[in-house]
Amino acid sequence: MDIRLEGISHSYDTFEVMRDISLEIPSGQIVCIVGPSGCGKSTLLRFIGGLEQPKRGRVLQLGEPPKGCLNPLTYIFQDFALLPWRSVSGNISLVLEDHGIKGAAARTIIEDVLARTKLTDFAKALPKQLSGGMKQRVAIARALAVNPAVMLMDEPLSALDSQTRELLMDDLVELWIRQPFTAVYVTHNLAEAVRLGHKVVVLSRRPGQIREVVDIDKPLAEREFGDADLDRAQKHLWQLMRDEARAADAELLNG
Amino acid sequence: MDNTGKSVAFRGGGFAPQSRRWVGVLVFVALILFVEWGTRAGWISSLSLPRPSDVLDTFRQLYDSGLLFKHLLPSLSRLFVGALIGASIGIAVGIMIGLFSYVRSGLVPLVAAIFPIPKIALLPLFVIWFGIGEGSKYALIAFGTFTPTVVATYGAVDNVDRTLIRMGQSFGLSWWSIVRKIVLPGAMPGILSGLRISLAIAIILLVAAEMLGAEYGIGAYILEAGSLYDLERLFAGVLILSLLGVLISALIGTLERRLLGWRT
Ligand SMILES: Nc1ncnc2c1ncn2[C@@H]1O[C@H](COP(=O)(O)OP(=O)(O)OP(=O)(O)O)[C@@H](O)[C@H]1O
Numbered sequence: 001m002d003i004r005l006e007g008i009s010h011s012y013d014t015f016e017v018m019r020d021i022s023l024e025i026p027s028g029q030i031v032c033i034v035g036p037s038g039c040g041k042s043t044l045l046r047f048i049g050g051l052e053q054p055k056r057g058r059v060l061q062l063g064e065p066p067k068g069c070l071n072p073l074t075y076i077f078q079d080f081a082l083l084p085w086r087s088v089s090g091n092i093s094l095v096l097e098d099h100g101i102k103g104a105a106a107r108t109i110i111e112d113v114l115a116r117t118k119l120t121d122f123a124k125a126l127p128k129q130l131s132g133g134m135k136q137r138v139a140i141a142r143a144l145a146v147n148p149a150v151m152l153m154d155e156p157l158s159a160l161d162s163q164t165r166e167l168l169m170d171d172l173v174e175l176w177i178r179q180p181f182t183a184v185y186v187t188h189n190l191a192e193a194v195r196l197g198h199k200v201v202v203l204s205r206r207p208g209q210i211r212e213v214v215d216i217d218k219p220l221a222e223r224e225f226g227d228a229d230l231d232r233a234q235k236h237l238w239q240l241m242r243d244e245a246r247a248a249d250a251e252l253l254n255g
Numbered sequence: 256m257d258n259t260g261k262s263v264a265f266r267g268g269g270f271a272p273q274s275r276r277w278v279g280v281l282v283f284v285a286l287i288l289f290v291e292w293g294t295r296a297g298w299i300s301s302l303s304l305p306r307p308s309d310v311l312d313t314f315r316q317l318y319d320s321g322l323l324f325k326h327l328l329p330s331l332s333r334l335f336v337g338a339l340i341g342a343s344i345g346i347a348v349g350i351m352i353g354l355f356s357y358v359r360s361g362l363v364p365l366v367a368a369i370f371p372i373p374k375i376a377l378l379p380l381f382v383i384w385f386g387i388g389e390g391s392k393y394a395l396i397a398f399g400t401f402t403p404t405v406v407a408t409y410g411a412v413d414n415v416d417r418t419l420i421r422m423g424q425s426f427g428l429s430w431w432s433i434v435r436k437i438v439l440p441g442a443m444p445g446i447l448s449g450l451r452i453s454l455a456i457a458i459i460l461l462v463a464a465e466m467l468g469a470e471y472g473i474g475a476y477i478l479e480a481g482s483l484y485d486l487e488r489l490f491a492g493v494l495i496l497s498l499l500g501v502l503i504s505a506l507i508g509t510l511e512r513r514l515l516g517w518r519t
């Protein structure tokens with residue numbers, strides 16, 4: 001299942017947030033979205049997942065979601081969004097219960113996704129007992145449980161320290177290699193973008209427009225920490241972003 | 256290396272009260288011993304305060320004569336039925352105010368309008384509506400517990416983390432699932448602390464409810480003792496109410512430990 005954005009524009013009252021964004025999200029690829037703060041990345045992601053509607057333009061699903069897919073468009077949130085009163089496995093069963101998956105069937109799925117995110121030993125733990133990295137792995141396990149066609153990730157690693165972030169990036173890459181998934185990945189961090197993205201979409205400052213789409217052809221499996229190709233791509237992205245970021249910053253200062 | 260530096264003065268800590276069980280008991284015991292001493296020594300006249308040991312004696316007589324339970328049981332059932340009706344309607348209405356714009360716009364001003372009414376003043380009205388029997392007593396206590404419960408509940412629902420609700424929607428949970436599995440547990444801390452207040456108010460109103468048409472009941476007992484200026488019996492009755500208050504507070508404490516263990 002692919003996603004296509006057609007001419008999306010949006011404003012809150014008279015406050016223009018984004019202008020004419022068209023984008024193709026091909027199945028099996030990770031599309032990263034970078035851009036200065038406030039350019040509408042989170043808003044765009046809410047449009048894609050149907051949590052909000054754009055003033056103009058539309059989001060299209062092309063083709064049917066694969067069989068066994070419970071929730072085609074699934075989010076992973078920056079602040080994890082785990083229910084603090086449910087255990088790790090309870091948090092995952094939450095999203096299965098509404099699809100009538102209970103008992104043994106639910107247990108099988110939960111065991112599988114916990115094993116894939118290396119959380120098997122923590123099934124009974126409450127969120128307050130987990131570190132930030134583990135909480136985000138639970139959120140990833142919960143997303144995997146509904147077998148999504150597209151994962152929508154809004155800065156999933158920004159609440160974590162840099163070591164945890166590296167580890168989790170490795171985990172994501174590993175997950176993707178084992179079973180390629182489609183994802184839209186919003187981030188501030190260009191290193192994350194070049195590490196995970198097949199495509200990196202650079203947005204301009206508000207109102208957000210697409211400045212450039214950078215393709216990174218190197219297969220995910222071959223990308224490594226401190227890779228020269230990736231460094232070059234990252235530098236290129238930074239050049240694109242620097243002026244936008246500076247201008248956005250100045251705008252905020254000027255009110 | 257210079258070793259003569261002085262250690263940095265500690266200035267952290269505090270602002271984190273912990274429960275020290277025996278301190279509470281100690282305060283009670285000290286206060287009672289003090290009054291006992293004062294009344295025995297004579298610098299507290301027996302007209303202004305009854306001697307604690309006399310109050311205890313009255314209490315024992317009450318127990319021995321079997322009158323204690325004759326008074327206690329009707330009161331407990333009034334308290335239970337009244338508070339149950341008031342709190343459950345209060346929680347239901349509070350959640351609806353928290354969820355629906357029209358209910359909120361319609362009922363918040365109404366709740367604000369009835370909150371400050373001294374419910375005791377409405378007792379005659381309840382007697383007319385529900386009769387002099389148990390009905391008016393239930394109604395008074397229910398009405399009194401209802402308002403604080405509503406206010407606490409909708410405040411608690413307002414405070415439920417919206418990102419959790421968005422999460423539920425993003426996973427395609429049904430409206431009812433979101434209310435049951437996200438909103439309700441998320442609001443539970445606020446609802447329980449609201450119940451602490453509304454149940455205390457229920458005890459206060461118990462006495463008022465037994466002003467009219469009650470032969471037995473702790474409230475009736477206290478009011479009768481009061482009208483005769485029988486301070487020993489008055490205090491014995493008050494003692495029972497206080498114990499009831501402590502009991503309910505402990506009950507809610509247990510409930511909080513059970514239900515809210517997930518809190519950090
Ligand atoms: N519900 C809303 N009502 C009004 N303005 C909004 C609303 N949501 C977002 N905005 C504004 O729209 C702009 C884009 O917000 P958005 O959160 O999408 O930016 P972002 O690119 O995700 O920023 P960041 O990098 O800081 O996360 C911001 O200026 C924000 O203030």
Ligand SMILES: [Mg+2]
Nearest residue numbers: 041042043154
């Ligand atoms: Mg954002």
